[in-house]
Amino acid sequence: MARSTARAAAAKREQILEAAILRFGRQSYEDTSLRAIAADVGIDVAHVHRSFGSKELLFADAVRATTRPERFLGGPPGLLAARLSAEILVRQAMHDNGEVGPLDILMRSLSSREASRILHDSTLADFIEPISKMTYPSSARRASMIAAVLLGIGVLRDILRIEPLLDTEDGEIQQLTIQLLKVLIGDRPHDVAAGAAEGDNR
Amino acid sequence: MARSTARAAAAKREQILEAAILRFGRQSYEDTSLRAIAADVGIDVAHVHRSFGSKELLFADAVRATTRPERFLGGPPGLLAARLSAEILVRQAMHDNGEVGPLDILMRSLSSREASRILHDSTLADFIEPISKMTYPSSARRASMIAAVLLGIGVLRDILRIEPLLDTEDGEIQQLTIQLLKVLIGDRPHDVAAGAAEGDNR
DNA sequence: GATTTAGCGCAACGCGTGTTGACTAATTTT
DNA sequence: AAAATTAGTCAACACGCGTTGCGCTAAATC
Known part of the structure; x- marks a missing residue:
């Protein structure tokens, strides 16, 4: 043949x-x-x-x-923290199903010289840039810090396999993660529940 | 010869x-x-x-x-957050002086298969374990999350060189980092300034 | 149906790696 | 001072890698 x-x-x-x-x-x-x-x-x-x-x-x-920003970009900004933390923590399940999430490839090849240029660009364009618009005040720095928190947790869990982070049955890790993300996302002045009404250009 | x-x-x-x-x-x-x-x-x-x-x-x-836990373990627990964030953010200066900090090697070889076992053990023994005792409530999980935040920031800055994190002249990044760490460290019930008095076994 | 095109495998090249054996010469030890 | 040890070099091995030239054969194209 x-x-x-x-x-x-x-x-x-x-x-x-x-x-x-x-x-x-x-x-x-x-x-x-x-x-x-x-x-x-x-x-x-x-x-x-x-x-x-x-x-x-x-x-x-x-x-x-594997980069699909829509995954966490949709939905009301008030729930952004919850969606992002889910993205990190649910991955265990995906992993067992043979699925590969957006962060998996990033994490595994972080320290590769040849790969890092590609990863840099993708992280900036597909994560930090869109997330920037969802923080208050809108800030690439806050978005970068969000990426840092998520990536850090992912790395410690899935690459270094640090035991205390492996068991996520009770919600403690998720709860802590959400708290951290909320600090970074910031509070919109008039964001109660109707949320996405004002000045949102999506 | x-x-x-x-x-x-x-x-x-x-x-x-x-x-x-x-x-x-x-x-x-x-x-x-x-x-x-x-x-x-x-x-x-x-x-x-x-x-x-x-x-x-x-x-x-x-x-x-390069692993010297004393660097951030000494001193009053109330200032732990500040010391840890300095450890991450001051590294720029060290780097230029040719010094290598504890996190540098870790970050650079994260995704190396051969190195990861060594890095796992070192992270657990030299960082997470001692830090565990300094959170309230004392928790390996909180310590791991602290490590995650610090590592995440370091990786995005020094490995991926994400631009928004490179400029640390104003104190915003440091301030945000400290806020995050405080969430994870938690509040000791009677910890005002005298701090290290009660039930502290150091 | 003849001719061009393109999918695909085979084999090999060149390179860089960690590691090892043989050997030399200088320092310790006796 | 002789003998044993050891710091250090040289050369080579075995391996795995990404990449490439060549040829074969079946599908497209005309």
Whole structure:
């Protein structure tokens, strides 16, 4: 065998991306080899490489595919803290289902030199920038601090596997996280429950 | 030349460790090669390797040498938040002086598979455990969350170089950080200023 | 149906890594 | 002063990596 139909080829490209996402969601950029991804799909390394141009481009595509800001951007701003903390803490469940969340890839490849430029850009554009508009006062700094809190918790839990953070059955961690986020999000002056009425440009 | 005196050899071992600390404080475990460290000291790779047994052991020694919990453990508990936030934010200055702080190595090699076991143990023993005793209520979870906040800020600033966090001239970031830490440290019931009087076993 | 195109595998290149064995020369030890 | 130990080098090994040239074959295109 040597060639498949055009549509089948596109589907295979998708399979490669899927396999890459799973790998990058579990291991660092360096620990993930194109050969392993190829083996997952059952094809040759060369094909993986050529389908995306380079390892770095494949990684960038994987990051792009798992970044879905809508997840936490929708809904009333009053519940932003709750939604963000859920995003971090629910991931355990996703992980077991083989899903890869937006923060997974970021966390695993933080300290990779080649990956960090891509991660920088994605973090800034897809998280900090949109979140900026949801703090009061609107502030890229507060948004960055929010990212810091979420990332820090994620890293300690999922990368370093610090035991005290692993058990989330009771809601203590979630409760603390929400408290922290609320400090950073700040209070809108007239934000009781109707919330999203004033000066909100979404 | 081929051999030096016993004391000179011990000094050279110290030089190797020093060079390793500088490297590990700037680059990830993977990006730091024994050859580079050897070149810094002006000796052969083999000698670096044999002096410490393996790259992993050298790394462990570097972590141990830069971990000095006394830095933030001393002093009245009421000022803990301020001291911890300073530890994170002052690092810019240290960095320029060629010093390597306790968090630098941790941050840089977070996502390295080989390094993570060492980092896990060090974080737990040298940070979370002692900090646990300084929260109210005393809690490993709160201590872990403190570590998460500090690490998150450090990572976003120094690894991802997220711009909004780079400028710390005005005190906003520090102020926000202190607010967050205070939430996690909690309030001792009768802690006004005399502070360290009651039930404190230090 | 002939010709061009493109999916895909095979094999190899070049590079950088941690690690090891052999060897040398100088310092300790006896 | 002889013998044993050891700091240190040189060269090489084995491995894994991303990447690339080449060729084959089936699908597109005409």
